[in-house]
Amino acid sequence: MNAAPLARRPLGCLKASLRQTRQQKMLFTRHMATEAAQAQTTTTPLPPPQHDFFRLNDRKTKTLRTAFAVYPTTTVAGTAKLAPPPVNVLQSLHEAQIKKMDPTGARTALFAKTREAAKVGDVLMVTHRRGGEPFAGVCLSIRRRGIDTAILLRNHLGKVGVEMWFKIYNKNVAGVEIVKRRAKRARRARLTYMRKAKHDMGSVEDLVFAWKRSRRVFSSGRATAAGAARAKGAAAKKK
Amino acid sequence: MAPRLPARCWRQLALRPSTALPTSLARPSLLPATTTAAGGNTTTSSSLPYIQSRTVKTGWSTLPSRAKPHRFNQVTSGLPAPLAGPAAALKRRERTTPVRAGVLAVKKGMTVFMGRRGGRIACTVLQLDRVQTVLNKTRNKHGYWAVQVGMGERNPGNVGAPLLGYFEAKGMAPKEVLAEFRVRDEKGLLPVGVQLMPDWFHVGQRVDVRSNSRGMGFAGGMKRHGFSGQEASHGNSKNHRTIGSVGPSQGSGSRVLPGKKMPGRMGNQRVTIQNLPILMVDNELGILVVKGCVAGPKGSVIQVQDACKKDPPSQEWIDKSRKMLEERFPGAEAHLQAARERHLELKEARREKRIAELMAEGVTPSEEHADVIEEILAASAKEDATTERESAGF
Incomplete structure (x- = not known):
């Protein structure tokens, strides 16, 4: 570079180069480390890739313009199977959960679309695990959503209309009885018209009282065939 | 600016002794060329080029003075790191950038999770449809660290030629959706072509879920921004749901301020739901169940990644999930390399219009192009090596 400083300080050029060496020292050691790590990787023989060709034709002449390799959708990384996942996952998820929450299948049967099952308009009684009185009422609707299936019961408590939703597969619902x-x-x-005064059923207390009395008769008396049949129809749910 | 005069006009002026520089400054030994230029006139030769000519040879540097390395502009000079710029931005976002890449999924719908003690949790079911890693983005090449991930399957007829070539080089079928997930550093990069299964996440960990919300179309101010609307009566006429004033009048500029909330397109925006816990992971069904709701209708594409505002998953889990990938797809790297080589062959063939013959006779690497391909591969390997080295030093 400049001749004059060099003449005044003959070792000045050494200073510059030494500074550069100092600065690069750290980087240089890292280079060495990276090189050593690379040496460990081994090369494996490459398997021949399997693929088809996708043709792109010229629109006017209808002849082959170009083509690209298109790999099969069923393989991943050359070997393993790649399949599309099942379509109706929500259904299978529901089934799995229902199996866990209702191992006997009693609750599913109680609200299935069969002749014996409970229907809207029936008077049902739900026993709740969290204490309190069992809630009875006329079933206004059944909302079928797999594991989230719920029923809406309506009753009058102290001359006030009360409606409650119950999730039938919930562990808090100890039992549902007809x-x-x-x-x-x-x-x-959905019997939403039953909320109107003209169709309102009012309190179901007397119905429940009568049913309880009949049950007491049956349970205290002999276990008759008739009682068993009624019990089957009622499909009393325990857990 | 003075008019440019021809030399014959001002040559006479230069002869005057008053315009000439003092003769004491003249150094004839330094001016060897002036005698020939002035055509033998000695008076002119002593007066014209009195400035010493500076060239590279005489110690003049062509570098701009700032670019010269000196002790104040070195990396190690003790100066604080710049607060703006790409490196500073990456550093700033380091803590909130997830360590691992995420996955793409499809929203299948909502349901509930019934607990054993009567608990009930609303949850969303997300399904992973053949999710594969497609590309690693690096700091040196792209400016940041990220993993590009693809999901689903697309008919090649619906894919353009550039993307067909892209997937050809990756050795995978064209994907329906591509998205990238930023990761903190190179440790988050993944082998290309491997499949990410739901067990990439574990039950209980928190994730951020991104998707586009349901589009509402053109909506008024009441629906879009929750404005109150106007009164139903008291003389109001046909303005019950309109927005009111849009700003002050004269004195405040008589203009509508930028960003004023007004009617317009609502929804179909990218929405992030943060910190959703994962309730269930099922590889067979390919599902991931997260607590709560996720934006968008059923069938929309969802991005799921480790929550950025929570601690990353434990190091054991990170290592385990990484190891699982390598165990499941040991041949991923080799397959990618083979696909790259095949891509280069085909690319060369396409360029030379040999693709028809090549398809007819089957793909066999030709000898004449083998050298070219080897060179290209070697160059790319070298580039990769330098990239790695630089990233290690970075």
Whole structure:
């Protein structure tokens, strides 16, 4: 570079180069470390990749313009199987959970779409595990959502209309029993009209009282065939 | 600026002794070229180029003065690191960037999780459809660390030629969706082409879930921003749901301020739900169940990644999930390398219009291009090596 400083301080050039060496010392050691790590990797013989060709044709001449290799959708990284996941996962998830929460299948049967099952318009009684009185009421609707299936019961408590939703697979619901079946099948899926004064059923207390008394008779008396049949219809749920 | 005069006009002026520099400054020994330039006129030769000519040879550097390395502009000079710029930005976001890459999923719907003691948790079911890693993005090449991940399957007819070539080089079928997940550093990068299964996450860990919300279309101010609307009566006419004033009048500029909330398109925006716990992981069903709700309709594409505002999963889990990948797909690297080589062959063939013959006779590496391909591969390997080295030093 400049001749004059060099003439004044002949060792000045050494200073500059030594500084550069100092600065690069750290980087240099890292280079060595990286090189050593690379030496450990081994090369494996490459398997021949399996693929098809996808043709791109010229629109006017209809001849091959170019083509690309397209690998099969069923393999991943050359070897392992790659399959699309099942479609109806929600259903399988529901089934798995229902199996866990309702191992006997009693609750599923109670609200299945069968002749024997409970329907809207029936008077049901739900026993709750968290203490308190069992809640009875007329079933206004059954909301079928797999594991989240729920029923809506309506009753009058102290001349005030009360409605409660119960998740039938919840562990807090200790049991669901049919107190009284509706004489004739309801022609609606949801009996929301029963909230109106004209159709309101009022309190179901007397129905429950009568049912309890009949049960006491049956349970205290002999276990008759008739009682067993009634019990089957009622499908008393324990846990 | 003075008019540029021809030399014959000002040559006479230069002869005047008053315009000439003092003769004491003249150093004839330093001016060897002036005699020929002035055409033998000695008076002119002593007066014209009096400035000493400075060249590279005489100690003049072409570098701008700031670029010269000196002790104040070195990395190790003790100066504080700059607070702005790419490196500073990465450093700033380091803590909130997840350590591991995430996965893509499809929202399948919502259901509940019933607990053994009567608990009930609303949850969302996300399904992973053939999720594969596609690309690693590095600090040196792309400016940040990230893993590109693809999901699903797309008909090659619906993929353009550039992307067909891209997937050809990756050795995988064209993917339906591609997305990238930023990771903290090179330790988060993954082998390319491996499949990410739901057990990439573990039950109980927190994740951030990103997706586009359900589009509402053009919505008014009441729905879009929760404005109160206007009154139903007291003389109001046909303005019950309109927004009111949009700003002050004269004196405040008589303008609408930027960002004023107004009616417009609502929804279909990217929404992040943070810190959702994972309730269930199932490889067979390919599902991931997270607590709570996730933005968007059923079937929308969801990005799931470790929560950025919680601690990352334990180091054991990170190592375990990484090891699981390597055990499941030991041939991933070799397959990628083979696919790259095949891609280079095919690319060369396409360029030379040999692709039809090549398809007819089957793909066999030709001898004449083998050298070229080897060179390209060696160059890329070298580049990779330097990248790694630089990243190690970074």
